[in-house]
Amino acid sequence: MGKDTIILAIESSCDETSAAVIKNGRHILSNIISSQIKDHKKFGGVVPEVASRKHIENISHVIDTALNEAELSFDDLDGIAVTYGPGLVGALLIGLTTAKALAYARKLSLIGVNHIEGHIYANFIQYKELEPPFVCLVASGGHSHIVNMLDYGKYEIMGMTRDDAAGEAFDKIARALGLGYPGGPLVDNIAKEGDPTAIDFPRAYLEEGSYDFSFSGLKSAVLNYLNSLKMKGIKPNIPDVAASFQQAVVDVLSDKLIAAAEEKNSPYAVLAGGVAANSKLREELRNKGAKKGIQVLYPDPILCTDNAAMIGSAGYYKLMRGEVSDMSLNAIPNLAL
Ligand code: KG4
Ligand code: ZN
Numbered sequence: 001m002g003k004d005t006i007i008l009a010i011e012s013s014c015d016e017t018s019a020a021v022i023k024n025g026r027h028i029l030s031n032i033i034s035s036q037i038k039d040h041k042k043f044g045g046v047v048p049e050v051a052s053r054k055h056i057e058n059i060s061h062v063i064d065t066a067l068n069e070a071e072l073s074f075d076d077l078d079g080i081a082v083t084y085g086p087g088l089v090g091a092l093l094i095g096l097t098t099a100k101a102l103a104y105a106r107k108l109s110l111i112g113v114n115h116i117e118g119h120i121y122a123n124f125i126q127y128k129e130l131e132p133p134f135v136c137l138v139a140s141g142g143h144s145h146i147v148n149m150l151d152y153g154k155y156e157i158m159g160m161t162r163d164d165a166a167g168e169a170f171d172k173i174a175r176a177l178g179l180g181y182p183g184g185p186l187v188d189n190i191a192k193e194g195d196p197t198a199i200d201f202p203r204a205y206l207e208e209g210s211y212d213f214s215f216s217g218l219k220s221a222v223l224n225y226l227n228s229l230k231m232k233g234i235k236p237n238i239p240d241v242a243a244s245f246q247q248a249v250v251d252v253l254s255d256k257l258i259a260a261a262e263e264k265n266s267p268y269a270v271l272a273g274g275v276a277a278n279s280k281l282r283e284e285l286r287n288k289g290a291k292k293g294i295q296v297l298y299p300d301p302i303l304c305t306d307n308a309a310m311i312g313s314a315g316y317y318k319l320m321r322g323e324v325s326d327m328s329l330n331a332i333p334n335l336a337l
Helices: 037-041 048-070 089-106 115-126 166-176 183-191 216-231 238-263 279-292 308-320
Strands: 006-011 016-023 027-035 079-085 109-114 134-139 144-151 154-160 268-272 295-297
Touching: 006 048, 006 089, 006 308, 016 048, 016 308, 027 048, 027 308, 037 048, 048 089, 079 089, 079 115, 079 308, 089 109, 109 115, 109 308, 115 134, 115 144, 115 268, 115 308, 134 238, 144 238, 154 238, 166 183, 166 216, 166 238, 183 238, 183 279, 216 238, 238 268, 238 279, 268 279, 279 295
Parallel strands: 006 079, 079 109, 134 268, 268 295
Antiparallel strands: 006 016, 016 027, 134 144, 144 154
16 A cells, blocks of 8 residues: 545635545545634625635634644645635635645645536545546536536536526525525425425426526526515415425426436436535435436535535545646636536
């Protein structure tokens, strides 16, 4: 056995300040996540200025804690992986400049990681034997992609959202229902008490064979439904609206992911991103996958939402390919996969 490769990973693209120590790309030695949810809750969504400020306040402590929990020091590291996009530019810059300063001072390899790519790698931590190729749905607050992962670092985008991301739709509907922020887990929870067939909201499958998504029509349909009840002075049944909305999203996401996996003969349909934590999506996919002989994989909820461990895994495979960054690495808010 050769020497272990140890990576310190840093993630600050949105509202979680996170640092992780990852061994050989798949083993978590620590994964510290400092969530800013309580700081943004009163505004009903992430305020970029507040996010940057909170990242500055927290990042040193989060990194120290990650190293302490792993019982390692900077001398034990082989590289520093960091998210450089996509995300909020001010938020990204805090993690990135910290990573650059540490890599420079400690003469460590700097590895810039794409956040969307990172989400997929959460599955390599969850499933130690999993190898590409496979088809994956990455659905989060900022993106909804169906990706054919051909090899480490090689992706074929089969489809993506044409308007809102799936998580964004959950967050907007949660706000309209007065549930709070972030909306996904709240809708997921309250929908358990509702009837998913109560209201027949539209499903946008788009053109035949398309793996793209569109959630803006569904969002408008839910808002119109709520408005029309309000005009009549009728109170909506919140669990029913949440369950019916969630079912409409889950139907489209699961049908398209299974169809994409079938088209590519992928033995797995893999889920990633915050929306992958959705209990109905997981259940529906397990059922649809079982009928087609496709195994459905998803990480634990803590690895679905933003975390540095997934960035460390993606960073490890980049380091193994010799794909390191130099000090000119900059934050790219709209970085594509
Ligand atoms: O991956 P993530 O933490 O951040 C981004 O990269 O955007 O995803 C956050 C998104 C939010 O929109 C949140 O509402 C959604 O994931 N989410 C969920 C659930 N948990 C988080 N959506 C549906 N059901 C859930 N259980
Ligand atoms: Zn994310």
